[in-house]
Amino acid sequence: MEVGMRVKKWALMGILCGTMVLLAGCGKAQKAYKQAVALAENGSYEKAAASFKEAIAENKDKAEYYIDYGMTLNHLGSYKKAIKQFEKAYQKVDNKISRQNNKRLYYGEALAYYGIHEYDKAKKQCDKALEISESKVLNGDIYATLAMAQWASGDSLGALGALDQLIKENAKDADGLVLRGQIKQSMGKYDSAAEDFLKAISVDEKCYEAYFGCYNVYNDAGRESDAKDVLEKLVSIHGADAEAKTQIGRAYICLDKLADAEDILSDAEKEKSTDALFYQGKVLRIRGDFENAIKKYTKYLKAQNGAVCALPEVYSELAGCYIELQDYGQAEDYLEQGLDLGVTMAYQNLLRNRVILLERMGKMRQAKELAAEYLQTYPYDKEMAKEAKFIATRIGNHSKKKQR
Known part of the structure; x- marks a missing residue:
């Protein structure tokens, strides 16, 4: 899967829930809360976090303060701290408002657990959130998060099942169609993946990831002319x-x-x-x-x-540049930073660059082992298959020289 592909923000596991509600109120707590929400909506998450803390210090009884603070911490990548805030927001009383709040905090916990690579816990919290009938507007994002957690843990079929349900509930969810297409592509289901990408474009002409998804899957299927046509359609968009x-x-x-x-x-x-x-x-x-x-x-x-990077492939790109400059220490640092984000759409390229880094460093046996592991996960990558053969040849030639 091409590194330039970027999934919707929920797939990067660092979003603010889109259902922040400004409740009626006055005083220092509500003023700080309103300010925090405004800052978060503008992307100033560090400042927003400080204002949420101020609101909580003034009033410790508002569940939404903890939930929105937790969501902001997710955005900053402070996942363990976020989980602690969500735990404080849980309400045992059973009424509509408490169920809405609990659904949001379960979703927030799922995002946080995904962020620290505890995928089983992420799936569990998604299931708990989906059991609550209120706030159906969140279901699409929750199903998508569930799918990402299943995919990250190696359950591609389970991920497709979650996305099938998402699309069943909302056939016009373009981002859900794109994610399903990306997973199908990773499984080598190129025709079906292309159908999802094209459907996403028909739903939303400005669903840009669908164009690149279609471009990539056509290239993988050897349909270079069709791939080019898809992007020519994108560049023809007017009033950009x-x-x-x-x-x-x-x-x-x-x-x-x-x-x-x-x-x-x-x-x-x-x-x-x-x-x-x-x-x-x-x-x-x-x-x-x-x-x-x-x-x-x-x-x-x-x-x-300070927010979680929206384009995690930047770490792979930086590593690639440092590999070319033969600064292998810096390359390794950036690869680790990217891999620490878990299974993102940059994950494949990060793993590929790690193989190349080991090869450039002369660590051929380690490179061979990682290449073999990589090909078990991505068996359709023809370039890596060639690279693995080249590495094996280098090891073989080195062994022959030793014998002489």
Whole structure:
């Protein structure tokens, strides 16, 4: 699966729940809470966390304060601290409001457990949340989180089952269709995956991940002409805002139109698209300008303001640049940072780059072992299959020299 693919924010396990409710009230606690919500909605999660703490200090009896503080901590990657906040919000009393709050905290706990790679606990909390009939608007995100936890624990069929239920409840959930397509693609079900991606595009013309999902699956299936046509459709979108310009620039990169990519990504950056920084880095990396690519990637990471990185493939890209510069220590550090995020859409490329790093470092036997493990998980990666054969040949040649 191509590293540029990015899943919806819930799949990165660091979102704020979209159902924050500003309850009527007054005083310091409510003022701090309202300020925290506003900061969180603007992406200022560290400042939001401080305001949530202030609200809780003034009033320790509001479940929503703990829940929204926990969601903010999820966004900052402080998953264990988030779990503690959710535990404080649990309500034993059985009424509509308590059930709504409990559903949100179970969902928040699921996100946090996913973040610390405790996938069984994440699945359990998703199941508990789905047992509550209130707040059905959350069901789509909960099913998606359940699917990600199942996928991460090796249960691809279970993940598809969760997404089937999501789409059964809402056939127009474009992000759910994309995630199902990505999982099908990882299983080698290319035709079915393409159907999901195309359906997502028909539901939402600006579901950009669907275009790239379709592009990748067509390439995997050897349908290069169809892959190109999908991205040509994307670049034809008119009246593009900063996000659309960023995605069009990304498409130009895939189409090997680097000059066009540079121009439109520069416009997107001027319009405050932080993702444009990442794709500018990719252009520089493709051109072999690794040092300036690193500067762009680093600038992108700083722009996250402490939040969990929305494009975890940046760690794989940084590692790749440092491998080319033969700074293997830095490469290893960035690979570990990326892998610490768990099973994201960058996971495959991170594992691939780890094999390449070991090979470049001359650790051929370790590289061979990791390549074999990789191919058990991703048997359809033809490039890695070739790489594994090359590594085996290098080991064989080295053994022959020793015998002489």
